[in-house]
Amino acid sequence: MLDQKLIRENPRFVEENLSLRGKVYKISHIHELTIKKKEIDIELSSLLSESKKLSKLIGQVIGKAQNNNLQELNDLKKKGNEYRIKISELEENQRILDKEVNDEIHNLPNFPSKEAPIGKDESDNVQIKTWGDPLRKENIRSHWEIGESLNIFDSVKSTKISKSRFITLIGNGARLERALINFMLDMHTKNGYLELIPPALVNSESLTGSGQLPKFSNESFKCSKDDLWLSPTAEVPLTAFHKNEIIDTNLLPMKYVAYSPCFRREAGSYGRDTKGLIRLHQFNKVELYWFCEPSKSAEAHKQITSDAESILKKLNLPYRLVDICTGDLGFSSSRTFDLEVWLPSNKCYREISSCSNCLDFQARRSSIRTKIDKKNTYVHTLNGSGLAIGRTMAAILENGQQKDGSVKIPDALVPYFGSNSLKLA
């Protein structure tokens, strides 16, 4: 969420910054609303002040109560009643305005960072570096072909259980998934992250706090009888973990790593990545998350990205690092580095981690602050996948495929998986 005061006092600055996203943003309406709101706030505050004084006076008059000055009392009460009517009218106005301002402000995305490459869409993203040698040769098999031949997952049976875009992991597939989760959690906790397993169901307030609501309600599954949604990413519960808190500055930065299942409706992606592990309604993810002081978030962003990267390196998976352009940035992010893993069957790099610096955008929505120079200041939040498990498995299957149909397990994973090779059981 953007700063309401900034919108009120410097609307042009806000428009200019938002427009870096490659779209025109008109905020004149919300700008007017914030000004009206401020006026009402001031008027209401002074009215309340007067009416409070009057109430005290009435209390005093009653307290004396010697010679039944009923007339005086009635006059005072009448005056009080007038105040009450005026106040309740103003409060009603304030409520309506508040809601309007809130609705509009929650629909505005974050400002892109000045450092982010300017661009319109995906095609303008900038590759920063590549790591490892992408596997390119003939007769490459896709990970779903490998998976089916090794009988480690089954999507057809999963449609019986649920519908398309769900997967059931079987035998060594399930074991590999578990190995990956444990491996990643161990790596990150060794690096100073505190491990959390958060609830998978989150309420609307939490989704609003991290930016998924109100704008993207179509992208999450909702429980019809409760104000609860299946969390699309651990970023949601992690942000909400410190919702409405003022965090002791000495505790910053706070670094969390959370394993969680993630649920996404994938509305509008019909026909894309219909096979395999790339785009599922349910997938597992290990998520990294930082709360830090504002002055340190740029540095933290580099760190969280390199922490995610370290997993790819350990697994010896070729990848590249991409600087997301202003037009392709996520709603809450001001700057994002994507890590994309090489998928030989696609002959391209596919996103496996997205590391974002949201600055104070989520912190303001969720009211997460810290005291800096005795002033309450919104913290900065950063998130990054470290990594998406399903896509990691796909990358291991494809990059590790052998002529005999087996798959080589990366050395770092062998202690977790219990074997250096994945064969037909």
Next chain:
RNA sequence: GGAGAGGUGGCUGAGUGGUCGAAAGCGAACGACUCGAAAUCGUUUAAUAGGAAACUAUUCGUGGGUUCGAAUCCCACCCUCUCCGCCA
């Protein structure tokens, strides 16, 4: 799901319509005493928003309502605890 009890400042806990942002205690800070410390004594000590400040408003789980006035009365909801039921 049923029955009951409860939710008040950093913590414990009093407060059932008026000068209550809230007694008391603990804790914390500062001072006195002391070579120093403990003990003791004294003073101070809620937060948030707006404001340069003075100050103003808000906050006793949340949201409504009654009233000139609500921590206190009414309604709805949320949460916690105990017992029963159900359940991994």
